[in-house]
Amino acid sequence: MDVHHIPPAAIARKTRSPLSEPALLSDALMLAGAFAFEMGEDGHLDPANRDALAHNLVEMPDMFSTAASDWEARLGPDDVRARRAALSRLTFVGARYKLDYVVRDGMGEHRHFREIAEAMACADGRATLIRGVLLDRTGEASRNAAIAWRARHDPLTRLPNRSCLDAAAVQLSALSIRTGVPAYLLRVRIGNWRRYVDTYGEEIGDQLLGEVGHRLRAASLAPDMAFRLGGADFAIGSLTGDLEDLATSLEILLGGQPVHTAMGALPLDIDIASVRLGALRDALDATRAVLEDDLDYGSRTPQSQPIDIDQLLRDDRITLAFQPIVHAKTGALHHYECLLRLRLPDGRIESAYKVILAAEQSGQVTQLDRRALDLALPFLKDDGDVRLALNVSAGTIADEAASAAYIASLTALGSDAARITIEMTETLALDDPALASSFAAAVRALGCAFAVDDFGSGHTSFRNLLAVEADSIKIDGSLVAGVATDENKQAFIRMMVDLAATFSVQTVAEMVEDHADAIVLARIGVDYLQGYYYGRPVPAPSWPRLSPDAKKTVET
Structure with missing residues (x-):
């Protein structure tokens, strides 16, 4: 029909x-x-x-x-x-x-x-x-503000919860380094709380916890912070010159006066354990120890399982992964960043972050830098087109012998050195621009490019950038993620791109994870993009090859 x-x-x-x-x-x-x-x-x-x-x-x-x-x-x-x-x-x-x-x-x-x-x-x-x-x-x-508040606070005590502890520890560590005043994390436990709950019920238990929260909020002055971890456990982050005095003050504050309840005045028994927040790299390990209650109450130094860097190198368990970095406007491959990975005994591959931290603490990070270079060299020799970026630590640059050996290995590459970009963290450019500049000049003389990594995560000025004569800066991923809908991030990145262009420095955006962010970054004028949207780190370089004509177009 x-x-x-x-x-x-x-x-x-x-x-x-x-x-x-x-x-x-x-x-x-x-x-x-x-x-x-x-x-x-x-x-x-x-x-x-x-x-x-x-x-x-x-x-x-x-x-x-x-x-x-x-x-x-x-x-x-x-x-x-x-x-x-x-x-x-x-x-x-x-x-x-x-x-x-x-x-x-x-x-x-x-x-x-x-x-x-x-x-x-x-x-x-x-x-x-x-x-x-x-x-x-x-x-x-x-509603969103209320949800966000509840996600980061304990509604009973109105204190920040355990999800806030990592960031707070890092902030206190940084402040401790700048001021020279020791910083500590303390785990505070109400030792007799469970007995009160079993005897008088949950309502009395909640009243006790609420009063502890009130006392901690009233006594915490910036930059000190208090948190509720759960149950009868709390954490205190404090910048103090006297740990024993702080512990005594907490015992008096929380246990010096009983809590008046319907069941009478109930005294609180206070147990305290602590760990010092040393260098920034120790902050996360310290918070893990506090959160997992891996502390001996009364002992000041939690023990951690050491990582044997030499054994990992002997067992060939340190390997590389390769993540593509592409042209923002064309999406064509420009080069790969070489990232360290740890091969587990069962063959699985995971991040080498903990290994790198352990190597920095033990002074063996120069060995990891050298191993990364040795692992990358065969890929350069096997493929005359591949370009690689390698991270070099402050330890290698500051160690005269390690620095000379690293540069000697690059020198032995001859013209192939022009296909390597050396990446240095922004922190080193800030802490010792003269040392960074000297190393940068040496590797650039061999034909290598030089990049400043994690730019925007610290306080590097463009004056320091000029001092190290960087060929490119890598915009920290925290500024890139979600840039398509964040006009503040767009404005900040646009400023960085404009300033970099003034100094003839190229820009690379890290952590590009979706199409919208990639489009906005290209419109802003970022030169190169890196992130999961274009490829996750893989065991070997793998990207569609360009025709000679297309390659010339991209390179120009």
């Missing part, structure tokens, strides 16, 4: 739907807490339902103004700058932005809005007609 076709336009004339009637579309958006608007060159918001937006902001419609200056007067200075910057980037038809900001309503309360807009017409590189939607996200923002 033939079915008569009815054109969509004919249906639209006979029905009322949000898509066929702008007024109805506006009403539908309003039900979802959204308000459609248009905006011209003068920045005046023209809402589809002005009265509804005025009502939302607790304003009298006849006194409600959405002129550019009046709308910006409702925003904070940072949000005004962010909104103006977003508007200035609408330079072509179809360009869009998504912006979250806080608006002050007629009662002086703050409301969270999301503005999503698109350029519908442009002239002379700027938008002349913009259409978009204002979405009231106040309820969602409050």
Whole structure:
């Protein structure tokens, strides 16, 4: 049977739907807490339902103004700058932005809005007609804030929970290094809490824990911090010159006064164990010991299982993995970064992070650097096109003999050295730019390229970057992840790219994990991209080969 076709336009004339009637579309958006608007060159918001937006902001419609200056007067200075910057980037038809900001309503309360807009017409590189939607996200923002707070805090004591401990320990370690004042993590246990719970019930137990939390919150002054680990266990991070005095103060604070309950005044028995936060690399091990209760109460130094670097090297259990680094605009392979990996006794491969930390502590990190170079050399000899990046530690650069031996190995490569990039961490460029500059000059004289790794994770200035004469900087992954939807990250990376270009330095973005981030980074002007979106580290270089003509195009 033939079915008569009815054109969509004919249906639209006979029905009322949000898509066929702008007024109805506006009403539908309003039900979802959204308000459609248009905006011209003068920045005046023209809402589809002005009265509804005025009502939302607790304003009298006849006194409600959405002129550019009046709308910006409702925003904070940072949000005004962010909104103006977003508007200035609408330079072509179809360009869009998504912006979250806080608006002050007629009662002086703050409301969270999301503005999503698109350029519908442009002239002379700027938008002349913009259409978009204002979405009231106040309820969602409050719920998200509550969820985020609950994820990082214990609701009973209102203290940060164990998920916050790692970051806090690293911060205290860094502060300890800068100030020279020792930092400690203490695990505090209410020794008789379980007995009280068994005798009087969970309600009394919760009251005791709540009072402990109250006392710790009242006594903790920055930078010291208190955490609840779970049960009757708490942790204290403290910058102090006298551990014994701190422990005594905690015993007095928590156990000096009983807690008054319906069952009478209940005294608290306080047990304390501690571990010192030394160098930054020790912070995570220290928190693991505290979290896993791997401490002897009364003992100050937890014991850890040593890693025998020499034995791992003799057993050939240190190996390499190769991760591709590609051109941002074409996606074509440029080179691979060589990453150290540990081969387990059962043949599985895992990160060598703990091995590297152990080698740094024992002064054997120079052996790992040399092994990485030795493992990479056969790949250079077997493939005349492959380019590799190798990480060199501060230990190797600072050790005169190890540095000379490393440079001698690079010298023996002859012209093949031009296919190697040496990567140095940003920390070394900051701590000793003269030493870093000397090593950089030596390897660049052999034809190697030189890169500063993890740029943006510390405090390196571009003056130090100039001192080491880096050919490229690798933008730290913490600044890259989620950049497509984070305008603050976009602005920061754009600044880094512009400054790097001024000094003729190329840029590499790490931790690129999705298409949207890759597109934004390419538009910003980042030269190369690295991350799981393009490839995970693999045991051997593997990437589609380019034709000679295509290779010339990419290299130019």
